[in-house]
Amino acid sequence: MISLLQVFSGNAVPQFGISANIVDVNFMPGLNTRGISIVRVDLEPQDLVLLHTHPQATELTTVINRGLFTSSIIWNTKMLLRLSSLNSQNPGVVKIPGSIFASDPPILDDVQASSLVRK
Numbered sequence: 001m002i003s004l005l006q007v008f009s010g011n012a013v014p015q016f017g018i019s020a021n022i023v024d025v026n027f028m029p030g031l032n033t034r035g036i037s038i039v040r041v042d043l044e045p046q047d048l049v050l051l052h053t054h055p056q057a058t059e060l061t062t063v064i065n066r067g068l069f070t071s072s073i074i075w076n077t078k079m080l081l082r083l084s085s086l087n088s089q090n091p092g093v094v095k096i097p098g099s100i101f102a103s104d105p106p107i108l109d110d111v112q113a114s115s116l117v118r119k
Contacts, residue, residue, distance in 0.1 A: 018042075018049065025089040037086040042079055050095050057091030059084050 024037040031037070037057070043049070064081040101107075 018047065024091075031089050033089070035087055035089055037089060037091055039084040039086070041082040041084065043082060044079055050097060052096060053094045054086060054088070054091040055094055057086040057088035059086050059091070 019042050021040040022037070023031075023039070025031045041049075061082055061084045064083065
């Protein structure tokens with residue numbers, strides 16, 4: 001597990017458009033019933049992490065390299081290394097943009113527009 005977290009994340013995660021090394025119960029069965037998952041994410045300058053939630057876990061993120069990480073946008077000129085710990089062996093993920101704008105059945109455009117207007 002440690003060696004996987006030490007190497008560059010060359011494994012693409014297509015649903016997020018990032019590279020990540022994920023250590024969870026699928027990678028290491030010994031984590032079963034331990035309630036932990038760890039993710040290493042290498043972010044290029046100006047990368048964007050989609051807004052998301054983990055319905056079955058809480059995520060604690062640590063940014064290792066220098067840079068500014070706010071509102072899921074990386075404002076730096078060098079790569080960032082992000083380590084995330086989740087308190088679940090299978091945290092699940094819900095992508096916010098996909099659940100709002102690409103829902104099935106689709107949400108009516110009028111409903112979406114009215115909910116995004118500041119009153």
